[in-house]
């Protein structure tokens with residue numbers, strides 16, 4: 001099927017969906033996948049073999065095709081079809097600006113080769129952090145299930161963290177958030193471990209003007225449900241051994 005299926009209308013270029021209140025460059029696109037696609041992906045996530053899940057104290061995650069070892073992807077198998085389609089072909093189909101190449105044109109493998117799946121029950125989050133040197137500095141996050149806020153923090157000169165986030169980005173189900181450049185390297189990102197996001201408004205949410213359904217948040221409060229995120233990135237180092245083993249793995 002055409003990756004631009006009839007239900008999904010993608011922007012002509014990312015520039016149309018730039019979060020202009022943030023340092024360059026971050027983009028927010030609503031309805032990047034349809035409700036049926038969201039359901040199908042959630043089903044795949046939920047029915048993955050138990051051994052695929054890594055259980056942390058409050059959150060669990062899957063890595064595809066595998067974990068990194070010393071910042072290197074050892075398993076060079078392609079992503080499974082349900083993670084590749086429709087998301088990757090849509091990511092590659094949108095130029096950064098009109099007439100430009102796509103976001104991964106200058107990344108080593110010209111496409112994302114790794115997906116991290118995080119599941120956040122209401123009340124859970126992820127500590128502020130930077131994603132580090134393993135990846136090309138382009139992060140594409142598809143949100144499923146429930147809305148929540150991603151908080152961005154400046155790190156102080158002494159390495160400590162500012163107590164309050166500098167910005168918050170509200171991520172709705174089926175949306176795509178792309179962060180690159182300075183936002184990747186200079187700021188930390190995290191998700192508060194709260195059961196509701198509060199104090200939501202045009203003034204406090206960086207991507208308010210790009211939201212799909214701002215009317216759902218007009219009382220400033222959103223009770224979270226379980227949110228699942230798919231984080232697509234290009235891991236810079238892929239083991240040659242993994243590449244050689246690839247075809248063998250596939251036959252198993």
Ligand SMILES: O=C(O)CCC(=O)C(=O)O
Pocket residue numbers: 116118126131141150189229231
């Ligand atoms: O779930 C998210 O949106 C963020 C996940 C994240 O920052 C990470 O896994 O590095």
Ligand SMILES: [Fe+2]
Pocket residue numbers: 129130131189
């Ligand atoms: Fe991260």
